[in-house]
Amino acid sequence: MIQLTPSAPLTHRTMADPDLDFTCGESGASATYPMQCSALRKNGYVVLKGRPCKIVEMSTSKTGKHGHAKVNLVGIDIFTNKKHEDMCPSTHNMEVPSIKRIDYQLVNINEGYMSLMSDNGDIREDLRVPDNDIGKEIEAKFDAGDEFMVTVISAMGDECAVATKVLANK
Numbered sequence: 001m002i003q004l005t006p007s008a009p010l011t012h013r014t015m016a017d018p019d020l021d022f023t024c025g026e027s028g029a030s031a032t033y034p035m036q037c038s039a040l041r042k043n044g045y046v047v048l049k050g051r052p053c054k055i056v057e058m059s060t061s062k063t064g065k066h067g068h069a070k071v072n073l074v075g076i077d078i079f080t081n082k083k084h085e086d087m088c089p090s091t092h093n094m095e096v097p098s099i100k101r102i103d104y105q106l107v108n109i110n111e112g113y114m115s116l117m118s119d120n121g122d123i124r125e126d127l128r129v130p131d132n133d134i135g136k137e138i139e140a141k142f143d144a145g146d147e148f149m150v151t152v153i154s155a156m157g158d159e160c161a162v163a164t165k166v167l168a169n170k
Helices: 133-143
Strands: 032-036 045-048 051-061 070-077 083-089 093-097 100-110 113-117 123-128 148-155 158-166
Touching: 045 070, 045 083, 100 123, 100 133, 113 148, 123 158, 133 158
Parallel strands: none
Antiparallel strands: 032 093, 045 051, 045 093, 051 070, 070 083, 100 113, 100 148, 113 123, 148 158
């Protein structure tokens, strides 16, 4: 144990750096990871034009005797449903989004925002009801008084409710 006396100098070993901030609890996981283009599969995920997409079409074309095989990818943005296309040599890497799915129980809807409860009882109220068919389904089930779960996916800093399902204990 180190004992400090008035004459003992404070060093990096005896005093914490006041500039360090440990209040954030991030895992440090990256928003994307690389994967060789030829290893991608239909119904998998890939980043196209900077957006996380689900691969809906994939085809490989052979080129001349000194060229690389090229992979043609068509993907649908998982948040906006917009179609994106790209072509990449099969030996090159492409970014794949790290996608997280969490089920929450819907507690309330207030001014377009959902109150969602996680498994451990935490409530979050920062997610809007989506402006699509899933959003209409969430509002209809809530207005009918149904108890159900809302599946939220997050990738690359975006989040969106993508599905509903009946509670398991009902």
